[in-house]
Amino acid sequence: MGDLVDSMLDLMRRLPPTHVEENVASLVAMCPDYADDLLGSVDQPLKVMTDRATGKEYLACDYNRDGDSYRSPWSNEYDPPLEDGTVPSPKLRKLEIAANEVFDTYREMYYEGGVSSVFLWDLDDGGFAGVVLLKKVMTPQAPGEPSGAWDSIHVFEAAERGRQAHYKLTSTIMLQMVDRSISTRSSKDEPVKSKVGADKTEQNDAKRDGEATLSGSMTRQTEQDFQLQDQSSHITNTGKMIEEMEIKMRNLLQEVYFGKTRDVVFDLRSLDDLEKARRQRELQKELVGFIKR
Amino acid sequence: MDSAERIEAASKFLLQSPPGEINDVLNDVRNIISDDDSLQAGVLPALREYNTTQFTTADVPGHQHQSIVSEAARISSSREDAGEEESLDRYWDPRSRTSFRFDHLSLETSDPEHVEPDEESEPFRAALETASLAYLQAHYHDGVVSVFPTQGSSSRFIIQIVANKYNPNNYWSGRWRSEYTIDTSAKTLEGKILVNVHYYEQGNVQLSTTHSVSLTLPPAITSSGGASSASKALALIEDEEGKYQTSLNDAYAEMSEKTFKGLRRALPMTRSKLDWDRVMGYKLGAELTNSKNAFGAA
Numbered sequence: 001m002g003d004l005v006d007s008m009l010d011l012m013r014r015l016p017p018t019h020v021e022e023n024v025a026s027l028v029a030m031c032p033d034y035a036d037d038l039l040g041s042v043d044q045p046l047k048v049m050t051d052r053a054t055g056k057e058y059l060a061c062d063y064n065r066d067g068d069s070y071r072s073p074w075s076n077e078y079d080p081p082l083e084d085g086t087v088p089s090p091k092l093r094k095l096e097i098a099a100n101e102v103f104d105t106y107r108e109m110y111y112e113g114g115v116s117s118v119f120l121w122d123l124d125d126g127g128f129a130g131v132v133l134l135k136k137v138m139t140p141q142a143p144g145e146p147s148g149a150w151d152s153i154h155v156f157e158a159a160e161r162g163r164q165a166h167y168k169l170t171s172t173i174m175l176q177m178v179d180r181s182i183s184t185r186s187s188k189d190e191p192v193k194s195k196v197g198a199d200k201t202e203q204n205d206a207k208r209d210g211e212a213t214l215s216g217s218m219t220r221q222t223e224q225d226f227q228l229q230d231q232s233s234h235i236t237n238t239g240k241m242i243e244e245m246e247i248k249m250r251n252l253l254q255e256v257y258f259g260k261t262r263d264v265v266f267d268l269r270s271l272d273d274l275e276k277a278r279r280q281r282e283l284q285k286e287l288v289g290f291i292k293r
Numbered sequence: 294m295d296s297a298e299r300i301e302a303a304s305k306f307l308l309q310s311p312p313g314e315i316n317d318v319l320n321d322v323r324n325i326i327s328d329d330d331s332l333q334a335g336v337l338p339a340l341r342e343y344n345t346t347q348f349t350t351a352d353v354p355g356h357q358h359q360s361i362v363s364e365a366a367r368i369s370s371s372r373e374d375a376g377e378e379e380s381l382d383r384y385w386d387p388r389s390r391t392s393f394r395f396d397h398l399s400l401e402t403s404d405p406e407h408v409e410p411d412e413e414s415e416p417f418r419a420a421l422e423t424a425s426l427a428y429l430q431a432h433y434h435d436g437v438v439s440v441f442p443t444q445g446s447s448s449r450f451i452i453q454i455v456a457n458k459y460n461p462n463n464y465w466s467g468r469w470r471s472e473y474t475i476d477t478s479a480k481t482l483e484g485k486i487l488v489n490v491h492y493y494e495q496g497n498v499q500l501s502t503t504h505s506v507s508l509t510l511p512p513a514i515t516s517s518g519g520a521s522s523a524s525k526a527l528a529l530i531e532d533e534e535g536k537y538q539t540s541l542n543d544a545y546a547e548m549s550e551k552t553f554k555g556l557r558r559a560l561p562m563t564r565s566k567l568d569w570d571r572v573m574g575y576k577l578g579a580e581l582t583n584s585k586n587a588f589g590a591a
Contacts, residue, residue, distance in 0.1 A: 003324065004324060004325060007320070007321040007324035007325055008321070008325060010317070010321050011306060011318065011321040011322070011325070012497070013493055013497050014310065014311055014314050014317060014318055014321075014491070014493065014497070015306060015309045015310075015311075015318070016309055016311075016499055016501065017497055017498070017499060018499075018501070019309065023306070023309075026302045026305065026306075027325070029294050029298075029302070030294055030299055030302055030325060030326075031325065098573075102569075102572055102573055105567075105572050106567055106572075109558075109561035109562070109563075109567060110557055110558050110560075110561060111556070111557055111558070112558065136556050136557065138552060138555050138556060146547060146548055146551055146552040147552070148548075148552040148553070148555070148556055149556075150556040150557055175553075175556070177548045177552045177553065179544040179547055179548050179552075181543075181544060181547060205508065205509055206506060206507070206508040206509075207506065207507045207508070208504070208505065208506045209504070209505050210486075210502065210503045210504030210505060211502065211503060212500065212501075212502040212541060212544045212545075212548075213499075213500070213501045213502070214498070214499075214500050214548060215498070215499055215501075216492075216496060216497050216498030216499055217496055217497055217498075218495060218496030218498065219495060219496060220495065232573055235569075235573060236569040236570055236573050239567065239569045239572075239573075240569055243566055243567055243569075246557075247559070247560075247566075250557060250559065253553075254549070254553065256492055256496070256498050257498060257548075257549075257553070258545055258548070258549045258553075260465065260492050260498075261490040261492055261498065261499075261500040262500075262542070262545050264458060264465055264466075264467035264490045264492075264500075265467065265469070265488055265490060265500070265538075265541065266538075267434060267458050267467065268433070268434065268436075268456040268457075268458055268467050268468070268469040268488070269432055269433055269434075269436075269456060269469050269534070269538060270432050270433070270434065271432075271535060271538050271539065273431045273432065274430065274431055274432060274433075274434070275427075275430050275431040276431070
């Protein structure tokens with residue numbers, strides 16, 4: 001019944017991104033038989049875990065989950081511990097360790113903070129797949145300060161073809177920003193005074209409160225061939241692809257978040273007086289008609 | 294999950310519907326629940342709550358304009374034979390003095406009846422309505438406004454505004470709602486503005502804002518003040534909404550300049566992309582490979 005999964009995915013595409021976790025949990029409770037389909041196709045904000053062995057932070061998602069445990073890319077251990085948790089083959093684990101080191105540098109260069117994790121797994125056809133995760137959270141230092149969170153999930157498949165490799169990349173970026181400065185900002189020009197002055201300046205005791213939240217996710221896919229010199233080429237190849245994709249998607253997010261959604265607001269309500277503009281146009285028409293005569 | 298819990302979960306989904314997408318959400322939910330009988334009866338309270346809180350607009354039977362279906366518009370039926378549904382789903386449009394039945398699923402109106410307004414409050418309500426309609430024309434591209442009296446008070450009025458734009462072909466929709474309660478004896482104006490935007494082309498991005506304001510009315514605004522008082526009240530609202538829209542614009546700038554840039558840089562400090570081969574070689578060249586033609590020219 002792919003139909004049902006389609007409906008669940010369509011629903012997740014419409015409901016507020018700020019409630020994705022509880023809505024996915026509801027759907028899983030409603031249709032437990034489809035839990036795996038749903039959890040595998042709906043991206044949820046990444047959880048930050050701490051590696052018990054190294055003390056380093058890593059990210060948890062469906063790709064490093066086995067049962068209720070998550071594998072750390074640093075120690076290769078599951079938390080809570082698992083006797084027979086799935087781990088990559090020794091050869092792939094070697095590549096995974098290197099990838100985590102390199103993407104940690106990438107994270108520092110672009111995010112200047114946050115957490116990154118790379119997980120790889122063997123595929124049945126001899127190739128392998130992986131996921132590169134990046135997360136950064138900004139918490140407000142003061143009540144009026146903005147806050148936000150960025151989650152990148154890059155899933156790729158690598159297929160070796162002699163001295164070449166073919167890569168398929170699916171990237172999702174979840175971005176959320178909250179601004180609470182509206183209330184503080186708009187009352188700046190009207191300092192709060194005692195009620196005595198109320199009849200002189202009419203709005204001096206105005207109270208305002210509110211916030212604006214921009215949240216959501218966007219997904220894009222791409223495929224590319226690269227030269228393969230040795231195993232480490234997989235890291236530089238996927239690295240270049242992911243960097244390119246993040247640059248493209250950052251521009252796209254900027255356009256949609258700050259351009260498109262804002263345009264819709266100004267399409268609903270106009271700051272300028274539309275009636276005045278209409279009258280102006282009428283007047284202009286009349287004048288043109290008058291001159292022509 | 295038993296049937297009642299499934300309906301409750303479905304109701305929660307419906308209440309989260311983005312502007313103009315309640316039918317899409319309802320279709321998805323129908324498919325997921327796959328029990329039309331229990332669904333239809335079960336989700337009616339959610340549909341009613343969605344329509345009344347989202348200021349759903351209805352065609353007023355026998356008139357050319359639309360009015361807002363909300364709690365403020367609900368009429369308690371005086372007819373003895375009226376059932377529970379009847380009294381729950383009857384609303385009125387003070388502008389045309391018409392009450393009607395509203396179907397929360399089909400959004401259709403029927404069974405119009407004349408309503409005689411309260412003599413004492415009607416003159417100022419009508420004045421507020423005229424001023425509100427003029428304000429709507431001036432600042433909304435495609436909006437609906439309704440002005441309601443409140444029960445038990447001839448000095449308290451509720452102004453509700455809604456503007457919708459749905460563009461499913463380009464995967465976006467938006468809704469602006471505002472509500473003002475004006476009390477000429479308590480001399481207060483309480484308002485709230487709620488904006489929702491959904492953009493869903495290869496993604497799901499939503500703007501959701503809340504804003505509330507409460508201020509004191511200048512003494513010049515009185516219930517007996519007629520058209521002049523009413524337009525003063527609407528001037529206050531125009532000023533407030535203008536200020537809010539400007540500050541929302543500033544919030545956009547702040548989120549773009551501070552939050553977005555703070556989360557992820559456009560390029561590293563070096564202003565150039567990563568030299569992957571170099572990072573690779575520098576970080577762990579020795580560890581990963583046993584030399585030979587390892588890392589190219591670097």
